[in-house]
Amino acid sequence: MMSESKTPESGVREQGMEAVVISDQKLNYGIRAMMQERISREELDRAFDARFPKEMRRKLRGGRVAVAGLGGLGSNIAVMLARSGVGKLLLVDFDVVDVTNLNRQMYLIPQLGKPKAEALPEILNQINPYLEYESVCVRVTPENVKALFADYPIVCEAFDRPDQKAMLVRELLTQCPDTMVVSGNGMAGYGNTNEIQTAQLMRRLYVCGDRKTDVGNGIGLIAPRVAACAAHQANKVLQLLMES
């Protein structure tokens, strides 16, 4: 158990360019090991099994989900999936934590300036240090979509810019024939959260959001609606895992 459960599983690697490890793996390893000393895998499992059917933990534990973009949507989605016990998360983002992220993203002031691909596993390891987190700090392009995501049965699109969102969904649906895509589209402002919905728009595509409020129209992104949209995406992921 020692050798298996304390492996540092949250390292960052670059893909599609020079292989430069940018994470402080020792830090992540330290947090993971420290959390595992505080609480055992059995204790966490017992707490889960006391409230949910065992079959549910088994299915979620076997789940493998990629999150593309670790901003307001992606950081919230990843936290919700880790809390739900999804066994393996692939986290992809090229950016660093900025002060403008604090109003809606999961990051904390001590993490400012850190790559999100490194900061998010730090948080996830403090929520559940027995799940597998893999991070890649890279900009997603049509050229690396297949290498990054084709092995994942479910990918959450959680980008910010509309052209990048469209690019990723288009490339996932064409290059990754076995992948279901759960996309976030329209969650700016503080309008009625009831307008945020989940819809299956194509055979392998679910879209969550109000599909209209554009951050480009001068309304900013605010925590509640961003989290509501992220929750729609995370819940669709759980449904897909339970159906599989």
Added chain:
Amino acid sequence: MAVINGEDVSASGKPLLQYLMETGYDSSRVVVERNLEIVPQDQLEAVIIQDEDSIEILRFVGGG
């Protein structure tokens, strides 16, 4: 008649790109599915809308 986003539209004979521009879509922000196949970005101009086509145009807005 083609069916675009669930509605009958008389756009047969038009290139997809032209239809997108005429109806106010920014082609860099959409995903177009035609008869259950995603249309690659570089094919939007070459693909001509046919009668009986079933087309879904998904427009993305900013924010995430």
